[in-house]
Amino acid sequence: MSKLNLVRRCYSCGAILQDGDPAAPGYISPEVLLKQDALVLFCNHCYEQQKYNLLDHDLTCSPDYLTMMQDAAATDALVVCIVDLFSFELAFPSDCMNIIKDNRLLVIANKRDLLPKNIDEDTLREYVAHRFRMARVKVNKEDVFLASINSLDHDRSLWKEIDQRRQRHDVYAIGASGAGKTMLLSAFLRSYKNKTPKSVVTENYPGTNLAVMQIPLDSSSWIYDTPGTPLTNSITYHLPVSVAKLCVPSEVIKPRSYSLMAGDELFLGGLARIALKEGRRTEITYFGAKTIRPVRVRNKDPEATFLRGIRSGDLEPTSPALCHPNHFAVYDIEVEETGDRDIGIAGFGWIRFRGDGQTFRIYVPKGVGVYTSRSKIPNSK
Ligand SMILES: Nc1nc2c(ncn2[C@@H]2O[C@H](COP(=O)(O)OP(=O)(O)OP(=O)(O)O)[C@@H](O)[C@H]2O)c(=O)[nH]1
Ligand SMILES: [Mg+2]
Structure with a gap:
């Protein structure tokens, strides 16, 4: 009788696993391939990327956009970089950042209203500055201004700061799409007095096809409201609009805490999963939109439970295109640091935990960025 052999595929890229040719797709070390009981196997290539979190999530800017940034660099403009505090950790396009890294820079960390009120704002500003430095742009916490749209009408200090820092040069407001530019x-225009004969216009930036709102500041300088960089690594980019909306918090985030033992998982609706693969019992706190319903699962086959939950509608929200293990990318995160740490998903929020040598496994829709970091809101206890 013929023998039926199971063909095993890499869980991440889907290549058929083989232990013959290290240069060919799907190569896996023979000793790992022999682990017949392992439910999930990765080819060596994917395993290395996931272990070291090296997947390339970089954003790209259009040539027109880069032309505009080269102008900003050449004219010694003030670059006002606006970030969405909920999720900006993977929103640094390196080609743009390289061009403006030596400019004077002010960071507006926007949507402060979404984060809990009683947090240490100095620590938050330092966190934002640290993320810029990770993107190789020199920013100190003194360059970071926390803002939210509803506080700006009665707080003029931001506009004064911009005016002082620009030293009569142009100002380019840049940042990811949806950051709030x-x-x-x-808000600036509501209290703005035009002292020039020029008008506020929206027209193509010189030499490009980019429609840019241009506000005259004095006889020779302008503020430019640039079009945002598309967040192609954000979960919202990969979901239908109706589901994407549910991932964005509409009010202050209420952190939700769960205790995980090794083998336990936290389902974040039917859109992502976080498993504590190895390590001692760990308290994790999820910061995300209240429309994402976390469910902690403790059983032998969480994957089957996840897929069943998606099909039955027990998990909310779900997306029609996310219903098979192949629709998710998988990362292993080995925590080496101690203290409060975050694992975040671009556009979706983050979990906080105390670093203790754990290994987490995280499943996100393919193409969505994952990061690890010191904690954005460390536990005050
Ligand atoms: N909660 C909250 N939401 C805000 C704040 N500022 C802006 N938003 C929301 O963020 C979304 C995007 O705001 P925009 O000002 O259009 O963002 P943008 O940076 O100009 O986006 P692009 O033009 O696409 O680059 C809107 O839905 C706003 O309601 C804020 O301070 N808090
Ligand atoms: Mg805009």
């Missing part, structure tokens, strides 16, 4: 500049 246009709303911030609309």
Whole structure:
């Protein structure tokens, strides 16, 4: 009788696993391939990427956008970089950052209203500055201004700071799509007095096809409201609009805590999963939109439970295109640091835990960025 052999595929890239040719797709070390009981196997290539978190999540900017940034660099403009505090950790396009890294820079960390009120704002500003430094842009916490749209109408200090820092040069408001640039500049316009004969216009930036709102500041300088960089690594980019909306918090985030033992998982709706693969019992706290319903699972086959939960509608929210293990990318995160740490998912929020040598396994829709970091909001206990 013919023998039926199971063909095993890499859990991440789907290549058929083989232990013959290290240069060919799907190569896996023979000793790992022999682990017949392992439910999930990765080819060596994917395993290395996941272990060291090296997947390339970089964003790219259009040539027109880079032309505009080269102008900003050449004219010694003030670059006002607006970030969405909920999720900006993977929103640094390196090609753009390289161009403006030597400019004077002010960071507006926007949507402060979404984070809990009683947090240490100095620590938060230092966290934002640290993420910029990780993107190789020199920023100190003194360059970071926390803002939210509803506080700007009665707080003029931000506009004064911009005016002082620009030293009569142009100002470019840059940042990812949806960070809040246009709303911030609309707040600016509400108290703006045009002292020049020029008008506020939206027209193509010189030499490009980019429609840019241009606000005259004096006879020779402008503020430019630039179009945002598309967040191609954000979960919202990979979901239908109706589901993406559910991932974005509409009010202050209420952290939710769960205790995980090795083998336990936390399902974040039907959109992502976090498993404590190895390590001591760990308290994790999820910071995300209240429309994402976390469910802690403790059983032998969490994957089957996850897929069943998606099909039955027990997990919320779900997305029609996310219903098979192959639709998710898988990362292993080996925690080496101690203290409060975060594992975040671009556009989706983050979990906080105390680093204790754990290994987490995280499943996110393919193409969505994952990061690890010191904690954005360390536990005050
Ligand atoms: N909660 C909260 N939401 C904000 C704040 N500022 C802006 N938003 C929301 O963020 C979304 C995007 O704001 P925009 O000002 O259009 O963002 P943008 O940076 O100009 O986006 P692009 O033009 O696509 O680059 C809108 O839905 C705003 O309501 C804020 O301070 N807090
Ligand atoms: Mg805009």
